[in-house]
Amino acid sequence: MEGIYSLMDVLLPFPSLQFSFMKNAFLAILLLTPLLGLLGTMAVNQQMAFFSDALGHSALTGIGLGMILGVGNDLVSMLVFGVIWAVLIGLIKHTGSASADTVISVFSSTSVAAGLLILSRGGGFAKYSSLLIGDILAVTPQDILYLLLALIAGTVLWMLLYNGLLLTSINASLAHSRSIPTRLYEIAFSILVAVAVMLAIRWVGVMLINALLILPAASARNLSRNARQHAVLSVLFALVSGMAGLFSSYAWNTSAGAAIILYAAMIYAVSLLLRRKVRG
Amino acid sequence: MRPHHCELCHIDLKHVSVSRGGQEVLQDVSMHIHCSQLTVLIGQNGAGKTTLIRALLGEIPYTGSIRHQDGKGKPVGHLRIGYVPQHLAFDQDMPVTVQDFMAAAFTRRPVWTGVSRKVRAEILEALKVVHAPEVIDRPLGRCSGGELQRVLLALALRPSPDLLVLDEPVSGIDQNGLKMFLDTVNELRTGRHIAILLVSHDLRFVREYADHVVLLDKTVLIQGAPDPVFESEAFARVFGTGVE
Numbered sequence: 001m002e003g004i005y006s007l008m009d010v011l012l013p014f015p016s017l018q019f020s021f022m023k024n025a026f027l028a029i030l031l032l033t034p035l036l037g038l039l040g041t042m043a044v045n046q047q048m049a050f051f052s053d054a055l056g057h058s059a060l061t062g063i064g065l066g067m068i069l070g071v072g073n074d075l076v077s078m079l080v081f082g083v084i085w086a087v088l089i090g091l092i093k094h095t096g097s098a099s100a101d102t103v104i105s106v107f108s109s110t111s112v113a114a115g116l117l118i119l120s121r122g123g124g125f126a127k128y129s130s131l132l133i134g135d136i137l138a139v140t141p142q143d144i145l146y147l148l149l150a151l152i153a154g155t156v157l158w159m160l161l162y163n164g165l166l167l168t169s170i171n172a173s174l175a176h177s178r179s180i181p182t183r184l185y186e187i188a189f190s191i192l193v194a195v196a197v198m199l200a201i202r203w204v205g206v207m208l209i210n211a212l213l214i215l216p217a218a219s220a221r222n223l224s225r226n227a228r229q230h231a232v233l234s235v236l237f238a239l240v241s242g243m244a245g246l247f248s249s250y251a252w253n254t255s256a257g258a259a260i261i262l263y264a265a266m267i268y269a270v271s272l273l274l275r276r277k278v279r280g
Numbered sequence: 281m282r283p284h285h286c287e288l289c290h291i292d293l294k295h296v297s298v299s300r301g302g303q304e305v306l307q308d309v310s311m312h313i314h315c316s317q318l319t320v321l322i323g324q325n326g327a328g329k330t331t332l333i334r335a336l337l338g339e340i341p342y343t344g345s346i347r348h349q350d351g352k353g354k355p356v357g358h359l360r361i362g363y364v365p366q367h368l369a370f371d372q373d374m375p376v377t378v379q380d381f382m383a384a385a386f387t388r389r390p391v392w393t394g395v396s397r398k399v400r401a402e403i404l405e406a407l408k409v410v411h412a413p414e415v416i417d418r419p420l421g422r423c424s425g426g427e428l429q430r431v432l433l434a435l436a437l438r439p440s441p442d443l444l445v446l447d448e449p450v451s452g453i454d455q456n457g458l459k460m461f462l463d464t465v466n467e468l469r470t471g472r473h474i475a476i477l478l479v480s481h482d483l484r485f486v487r488e489y490a491d492h493v494v495l496l497d498k499t500v501l502i503q504g505a506p507d508p509v510f511e512s513e514a515f516a517r518v519f520g521t522g523v524e
Contacts, residue, residue, distance in 0.1 A: 038392075041392070045371060045374045045376070047371060158390070159390045159393075162384075162390040162391065162392060163383075163384035163385070163387070163388065163389075163390055163391055164384075166376065166380070166381070166384040166391060167381075167384050167385055169370065169374075170368055170370045170376075170381060170420070171365045171368050171369070171370070173334070173337060173339060173363065173365055174363055174365050174432070174435075176337060176338075176339055177337050177361055177362070177363035177436075177445075178385055220375075221373065221374075221375055224375035225375055225377065225419055226375055226376065226377045226379070226380055226417075226419070227375065227376050227377070227380040227391045227392045228380075228391070228392050228393070228394050229375065230375040230376075230392065231392035231393075232392075
């Protein structure tokens with residue numbers, strides 16, 4: 001870690017980056033935003049914004065249940081619960097008994113309510129409020145190692161899944177006729193989104209995490225004509241918003257998550273204005 | 281070019297039934313789909329045409345058997361089906377071009393990392409077969425209904441299928457588009473040894489193009505050459521007279 005820090009001192013000689021908590025935050029954003037940008041393209045194409053929002057909310061329940069069961073590590077309980085929740089929503093959506101957004105809404109509100117119920121026991125929710133708005137300065141060197149592993153694993157999985165998911169999102173029967181296990185692909189994608197969201201949630205916050213997944217991809221979509229442009233721009237927008245938000249929040253002494261999302265929203269606004277010019 | 285022995289091969293459906301929610305939506309369907317022939321499935325909405333296709337594709341469970349056989353009734357390996365869906369209910373705004381879409385089906389390399397020159401050439405080749413090379417760089421949402429049908433057909437023909445299943449669109453394609461599409465299908469029938477099953481929602485062209493017509497209403501009411509089927513009592517019962 002020391003080696004990376006000194007390398008950063010040479011390459012990025014900004015006054016704000018001399019603190020190691022800023023270095024950690026910088027590295028975390030550098031590692032995580034590209035993955036969120038990539039996953040976001042498919043989430044937007046498949047109109048899954050509401051789904052990922054519900055996943056983010058499930059973090060509250062995850063932590064609450066982890067506390068009850070005595071799991072020492074919040075991240076582990078969030079991850080496990082998030083993945084279970086993602087698979088459940090996916091399975092129930094497919095039974096087709098109610099429309100998808102109703103199903104997701106039920107899951108979303110249930111998980112928020114259950115999470116709040118557990119975490120507010122004895123009037124102690126205040127100590128969890130950082131979960132809602134995030135705390136980017138809480139990144140530890142160990143977190144960065146996890147993020148690096150997640151980025152590598154996530155990107156590899158994403159490479160393997162992408163084409164099949166694209167076909168599935170256009171027509172599931174067609175994908176099926178070309179021997180793509182569509183259900184398996186969809187569930188794997190949900191799990192991947194769940195993992196990426198849970199890794200980011202402590203720094204960006206439950207309230208804003210979904211925006212970091214959706215906004216860059218939505219902006220990129222306004223300015224792209226093909227899948228490659230969509231992916232490249234989405235990653236770029238996620239990274240730029242993340243960096244700009246981090247440095248601004250340092251200068252303004254505000255929540256980093258909020259600053260990041262406001263930058264992403266600004267990019268979205270500009271992309272809307274340019275949309276006509278680019279897409280014709 | 282494949283060897284000619286497949287000329288007599290066929291897909292043999294025997295007593296195929298499908299139940300949904302305790303009700304039989306498809307009952308005891310038996311038919312042959314022959315190679316180098318255009319078999320057309322007709323019937324009213326809800327007659328089970330799409331259900332039969334989904335059973336053929338292996339998407340839903342069915343009873344009975346679907347076998348791929350040669351002229352002597354011996355099984356011929358795995359049945360490779362090329363499928364052209366009725367419509368694509370995708371998000372029109374999606375930044376995915378025809379090339380992206382087809383490359384996603386042809387290669388393992390993730391499309392967002394780009395498409396190699398070799399694959400692009402292959403896609404162009406496939407699009408030429410259906411007379412639509414000009415749409416290669418067009419976003420899917422910008423293609424007309426007829427153009428999308430062609431793209432889907434080009435996709436279904438690679439790798440070369442034993443059975444081509446075409447679910448003709450109910451709407452969204454103008455007469456010219458439909459005629460062009462069916463002309464292309466007709467070329468394939470004579471040019472390649474493929475069995476073609478067309479689900480038609482539009483009887484105007486059926487008589488002109490079909491080799492074999494199957495009239496479906498939960499089960500097979502009548503099947504055979506177009507003329508006898510169109511003049512049958514069952515046909516009149518389902519479609520009324522005066523349709524022609």
